[in-house]
Amino acid sequence: MFKKVLIANRSEIAVRIIRACREMGIRTVAIYSDVDRDSLHVRLADEVYHIGPPPAIESYLRIDKIIDVAKKAKVDAIHPGYGFLAENADFARACEEAGIVFIGPPKEAIVAMGSKTEARRVAEKAGVPVTPGALEPLSDEEIFAKAREIGYPVMLKAVAGGGGKGMRLVRNEEEMASSIRMARSEAKSAFGDDSLYIEKYIENPRHVEVQILIDKHGNGIWLGERECSIQRRHQKVIEETPSVIVDEDLRRRMGEAALKVAFASGYYSAGTVEFLVDKNRNFYFLEVNTRLQVEHPVTEMVTGIDIVKEMIRIAANEKLAYKQEDVKINGASMEFRIYAEDPFNNFAPSPGKITALRLPGGPGVRVDLGVIEGAYVPLEYDPIIAKLIVWGKNRIEVIERSKRALSEFVVKGIRTTIPFHRLTLEHPKFISGDIDTNFANILLEEFKARRPSEDLRDMAFVVASIFEEMKELRMVARVTAAYKEGIDPWKFMGRKLQMRSCWF
Template sequence: MTGLGRVLVANRGEIAVRTIRACHALGVEAVAVYSDADEHSRWVRIADHAVHIGRSAASKSYLDGEALLKAAKQSECDAVHPGYGFLSESAEFARAVLDAGLVFVGPTPEAIERMGDKATARRTARDAGVPVVPGSGAVADLAEAEAAAGDVGYPMLIKAAAGGGGRGIRPVRDGAELAAVLPSAQAEARSAFGDGTTYLERAIPHARHIEVQVLADEHGNAVHLFERDCSVQRRRQKLIEEAPAPGLHEVTRQAITTAAVRLAHHVGYRGAGTVEFLVDAEENYYFIEMNTRVQVEHPITEAITGVDVVAEQLRIAGGAPLSFAQDEVDRRGAAVELRINAEDPDHDFAPSPGTIERLDLPGGPGVRVETGVVRGDRISPFYDSLIAKLVCWGADRDQAYARARQALAELELEGVHSTVPLHRRLVADAELRAGPVHTLWLEQRLGERPADADR
């Protein structure tokens, strides 16, 4: 039991489908929301109820907090699950949900604020005894940035304090470049996040991007569900994720997962969250941020642990303690997730909206597909281009990749360009299969100049 009766799923696409399924598995009613573009969507069809919230543009629907709260009240929900993206990491929205007398399926607004501002999150991690990448506090202008640069050291990155999802990051190689780039970086941050605050962070060469899934309840319990490697990315956007991280020494694994749990305790965290790290070639690890929501790649963690992350989110939000202790979490096998996006890899990953004319999904042992679309649905230009997540589990990494190759061979998708052809090449790539790789590996493989070349 969750203590919840009816949950508004304030999102769309595959995460809406995933959340509705978790609600139903727990005996909880699920209410879907939809924009004009999504009226006939899959999540609307499988929900118990559905409410129209506005026009197709996200700003007029899924980003409209007032419309979402109106839908929750209209449908007599007692909780709101924000999914990922949109308003999932908005402390303002979380607070509005609570002020309306509803349960927010996520951390407190205070925790979202504390970990959502990247400069504050760095200070918080440092206070919790978690290593951070050498960097500065907030810098308001060039004079402050130049004063801080001496301690940080070049090459470095200018980062948006309110940033996320790999956005708002600029590489800087020297003082001249700092002076040239800082104004535009602050303008970009202001445009993207409504906050032009930036800070400086030393670039870590040949870094791996490793993150730890944590769960915590309001009773003081916190656990980790091991780690994921998200280093196969382009322009800081992930394409392939793995669990566990290949080639990571056990001493490092224990240190990094312990650090993540320590940070969760330190901030009084509640719900599902992900603590993200950079790991260098010597396996020194550095905190970079905490995502205060469920992650796109949570299924690979579920595959190797057997824990239903979304169901635990719902139980915790209903006031229940975690249903297991740390010593009850077992790691079994390996899993890989491939993000199938409506993008054309042969033309600089240009978006490819359109109607899905054919969609034949793979199956077989260890194969799981998360999607919010079926044949005949339209990939809209208004939203993220994710079509599906292909998750393949195996008794070991080799078997997981073998199943991924077979699944991709079976997958038929027509009507839009997609990343499927690229994934077919990648899962057969000897260098990736030998693993591990760093965060610039894919861009180098594609012959591109990395977005942050010095990193």
């Protein structure tokens, strides 16, 4: 087993990996940029190295610098987390050349699965159904032609993409030119590659993914599914397991399909195979995420399997400790992503200083956190600051427990998605499980139209008025205190008031 591991990431996922390493007796090495000195991962790691200025391209994406730190710290392996270099084959190669184990899939599989077009080809060959669309990177003209052929609405997607970046839904030809421009630009800045491809958009599909673990000895298991249908701007916000539309039979068929695709690409490590499921429970292969997923904890909660530890064991050439029949789904779980975004203002980014932080606790509650009170949430990176993961014996208990936990979760100084989650949990459609990837948009419309009860509104007015009065009284108190110090503040105030009346 490894003695020392470098975590080439930041915030909550770096913290998550440090925790797994700690439990395995592995020493941890963290890296940080100028704006992350106060990040939680810096405090929890055993060793920490500064890696560069705030922009990711000059810090967390600098393969050369990270390899230098890894050599200097003499680590055995590097865990890339998610995002940044997690699905970068050059990074996997650089690790290999430096004699350091990359904790993730083989670089050939990253290349094959990282290209969504290649992944689709592999899936088709393995006999797994895919959605209609073009496989190759396309020119603008070809995109227009292909869209006409398969019919609007269509999805534009970055060939190198993931996480909603460089992804655009296009409803008609008028929107196409501007969408292509935005998608290419986002893809370019997120992945350094602006190639796009196009897919038929399946109206209101459900987004269901399967967690897999495969060792280097040809053993593989699936750990059930995660439903990720609550999305906005094609980014997941809430995930849960099990999915309300997946029964025992569908679960097994999707699990087997997921392993088929993975084995066909020579995959090992932890991975996620994403599917779209339509109204009639047909599933279509979407893509393989060759990394640890943000939402992996919900699977951990119901299976009791620590996915990060398994990833590390697989990287260290160990055989899987579990067989398929050992995997039992116990209860249900949901994850709520706490983003530094303002749900009252179209989810605008809300970087800033966290002035107060109070975490929920109690039975069945887990918080994966990346920040500390008093720290500044930088605007350079992904807005995720924490994840709330809740376990319950069934979906109903999870919902009730999540409401309770979210009501305890206090973050001040910045806006977060906590109010959005609370609203979601009250919605009859969410409670009944009748959700699709358009749900968040519908919810937001209702949210805007909704008026909270009058007594809450009145309390807002009352407290703001008292606040204002206290402000004046506190000023008087300060003035009185100044008087005791020997300054004559009343004279000063009098002059100030005179000036004010002149101004009036």
